Amino acid sequence: MSGHRHLIRLLVVITPCASLVLAAMPALAAFPITEYPVPTAGAVPEGAALGPDGNVWFTEFNGNMIGKITTAGTFSEFPVAVGHPYAIAPGSDANLWFTESGANTISRMTTAGTVTGTFAVPTSPGVPFGIAPGPDKNLWFTEFQGNQVTQVSTAGVMAESPVPTAHGKPFGIAPGSDGNVWFAEDGGDKIGTIHLPNLRIHYIFYIPNRFFIPNITVLPQQGEAVSWLTLNPGLHGIADASGMGLFQTPNGLPIGETFQFSFTGAGSYAYDDPFATAAKGTVKVPITVTLVVGAVDTAQVTWASAAPPAGFAFDVQVERPGTSSFVPWRTGVTGQTATFGPSDPLWAGTGTYKFRPGCGTSPTGRPPATATPRRSRCPEAGRPGQPPGPGPPAAGTELWSGPGVRAGLV
Numbered sequence: 001m002s003g004h005r006h007l008i009r010l011l012v013v014i015t016p017c018a019s020l021v022l023a024a025m026p027a028l029a030a031f032p033i034t035e036y037p038v039p040t041a042g043a044v045p046e047g048a049a050l051g052p053d054g055n056v057w058f059t060e061f062n063g064n065m066i067g068k069i070t071t072a073g074t075f076s077e078f079p080v081a082v083g084h085p086y087a088i089a090p091g092s093d094a095n096l097w098f099t100e101s102g103a104n105t106i107s108r109m110t111t112a113g114t115v116t117g118t119f120a121v122p123t124s125p126g127v128p129f130g131i132a133p134g135p136d137k138n139l140w141f142t143e144f145q146g147n148q149v150t151q152v153s154t155a156g157v158m159a160e161s162p163v164p165t166a167h168g169k170p171f172g173i174a175p176g177s178d179g180n181v182w183f184a185e186d187g188g189d190k191i192g193t194i195h196l197p198n199l200r201i202h203y204i205f206y207i208p209n210r211f212f213i214p215n216i217t218v219l220p221q222q223g224e225a226v227s228w229l230t231l232n233p234g235l236h237g238i239a240d241a242s243g244m245g246l247f248q249t250p251n252g253l254p255i256g257e258t259f260q261f262s263f264t265g266a267g268s269y270a271y272d273d274p275f276a277t278a279a280k281g282t283v284k285v286p287i288t289v290t291l292v293v294g295a296v297d298t299a300q301v302t303w304a305s306a307a308p309p310a311g312f313a314f315d316v317q318v319e320r321p322g323t324s325s326f327v328p329w330r331t332g333v334t335g336q337t338a339t340f341g342p343s344d345p346l347w348a349g350t351g352t353y354k355f356r357p358g359c360g361t362s363p364t365g366r367p368p369a370t371a372t373p374r375r376s377r378c379p380e381a382g383r384p385g386q387p388p389g390p391g392p393p394a395a396g397t398e399l400w401s402g403p404g405v406r407a408g409l410v
Contacts, residue, residue, distance in 0.1 A: 028294075036073045040065065047087035047131075052094040053111040059085035059098055066098060066109055078113035081105075087130050092137040093154040099128035099141055106131070106141060106152055119156035123148060130173040130183065136196055140181045142170035149173065149183055149194055161194060168192070178305050179223060201260070204281065206230040206238075206273070212281035219263060219285050223305030226283055227260040228253075234275075241270040241280065246309070248274070264306040265314065267357040287316070287355050298341030301355050307334055315358025321351025328358065 038045055043063030051057040051068070058067045060077070061084050068076040083100030085107075091097045095116070096109045104126050108117040121128055126146035134140045139152045147168055148160040163170055169187030176182045181194045205213045206228055217226060228238045230253045238259045239248040247261040252275065263269060266287040273279040292298040303316050314333050317326035318340070329346055330338060340355075341347065 034073075036069060036075070038063075038067065039075050039077060043067075046085075047089075047098070049088050049090060049096075051096055051111060052090050055111075057088055057096050059088050061086060066096065066113070068113070076113065078109070078115075080107065080109075080115060081118065083107075086128070087141070089131045089133055089139060091133060091139055091154055095154070097131055097139045097152075099131050101127050101129055101144070104128065106139070106156075106158075108154075108156070117156050119152065119158065121146070121150065122158055122160055126150075129171050132173045132175055132181070134181050134196070135175050135179045140173055140175075140194075142173050142183055144169050144171060144186070149181070149192070163188070163192060165190060165192075201225045201227050204228045206232050206236065206279070208232050212279065215281050217281070217283045219283065221288065221305075222266055222285055222302070223262060223264050224285075225260055225262040227258050229258045230255055236276065236279075237274050238271060239274045241272045244312075247271075265304040265308065265357070287357065289355060292339060292341075295341070297350075298339055299353070300337060301340055302337040303330075303355075303357060304336040306336065317356050317358050318346055319354040319356075320346060320348040321353065322348065326354070326356060329355070331358065 038060065040060060040063040043060035043065065045067065046059045046061045048056055048058040055071070056069050058069070060067055063077070064082050064084065065077045065079050066085060066088065068078070080098075081100070081103060083103030083105055085098045086101045088096055088098040091108070093108075094111070096111070098107055098109065100107060100118075103118075104121045104124055106119050106121065106128060107115055108119075109115050121143060123143060123146035126143035126148065128141045128150075129144045131139055131141040134151065136151075138154070141150055141152065142148075143150060143160070146160070147163045147166070147170065149163065149170055150158050150160045152158045163185065165185060165188035167187045168185040168190065170183045170192065171186040173181065173183040176193065180196050183192050183194075185192055202217055202219060202224060204217055204226060207213060208231070212228075219226070230236050233255055235252040237249040237251070237253050240246045246269070249259045253259055263283055263285045266285045269283045269285070271281055271283065288302045290300050290302075292300055301316070303314055308314055314330065314335070315328065316330040316333075318329040319326045327346070329340075340353065
């Protein structure tokens with residue numbers, strides 16, 4: 001079973017066409033629970049997290065200690081200052097980080113139980129509660145009283161971001177699969193997110209003799225950025241060649257300068273140099289398909305990391321078990337993800353389902369009425385590392401349909 005999960009994760013993210021085997025959901029059942037009494041009576045354990053050492057670490061709010069328990073149930077306790085530690089999380093520096101709501105501080109502890117730094121929250125009283133590792137390798141925590149979400153580096157440097165809703169009282173916090181940080185507002189009755197800068201950039205070099213290196217760029221996931229560096233003398237540029245006009249250098253790009261664009265929608269994006277159209281390249285962005293936690297018959301299908309531009313909408317197609325063609329599944333939508341399972345009208349029972357961006361419009365959506373898309377091909381599936389096969393012409397961006405994932409989670 002674990003081997004199958006690994007195969008899905010590996011293959012789903014390398015092609016704009018993704019698939020998954022879905023099976024019938026088994027009956028749910030209760031599982032046995034083992035409890036381990038904390039050595040200190042009245043400690044009031046609150047937060048818990050998996051530590052860098054493979055043990056589970058937890059806070060003792062009233063005991064003013066940080067506890068460690070092995071998976072065999074062996075405890076260790078480490079006293080800290082009287083600050084009422086609340087939440088705890090692993091840091092990218094292989095230490096444990098925890099909030100001290102009573103002292104208005106954040107502390108850092110090694111896996112040996114030694115506190116190596118205590119850092120005051122800038123706002124007083126901030127009352128830090130939740131803490132979590134961020135996608136940017138920093139820690140992020142909530143200020144319940146200060147009404148802020150704060151970033152703290154592994155050196156203890158902090159940057160606060162106010163919550164827009166007055167008295168929102170941010171509490172729990174977690175990293176999202178979209179590369180951002182999400183948090184719960186206890187007082188605002190809302191879920192908030194902090195959009196982090198895109199830290200993942202893929203470089204394409206434009207060298208003399210009209211070559212883009214690499215000529216085909218496959219992004220690991222939606223929302224990542226491509227930066228073109230021109231090393232070609234003369235007047236050159238980068239432009240979307242689909243006819244949708246999603247990106248283009250406003251003027252010529254002098255030698256040694258760069259142009260950057262973030263690809264938020266799944267699909268295959270053709271581009272060229274508008275001053276020398278023989279120079280062409282492609283950026284491919286995958287649809288991702290993952291099982292819904294606790295299910296074997298329901299998948300989460302994600303085709304974009306952000307809403308489409310004004311005038312655009314998303315189209316997504318599915319190929320069902322026992323068929324060899326794709327049919328429309330989501331047409332003209334502005335949402336970025338949806339679940340697929342037995343309740344879906346296109347459900348055809350257990351088997352392999354493949355998903356791809358809609359062919360005949362564009363991988364990111366339909367062009368606005370004023371656009372005149374170029375005609376390009378919607379190729380058939382190819383093999384990994386090989387160019388796709390030929391296909392019928394269709395208006396919109398070229399779509400690369402890679403091989404389906406044939407892995408069962410049954």
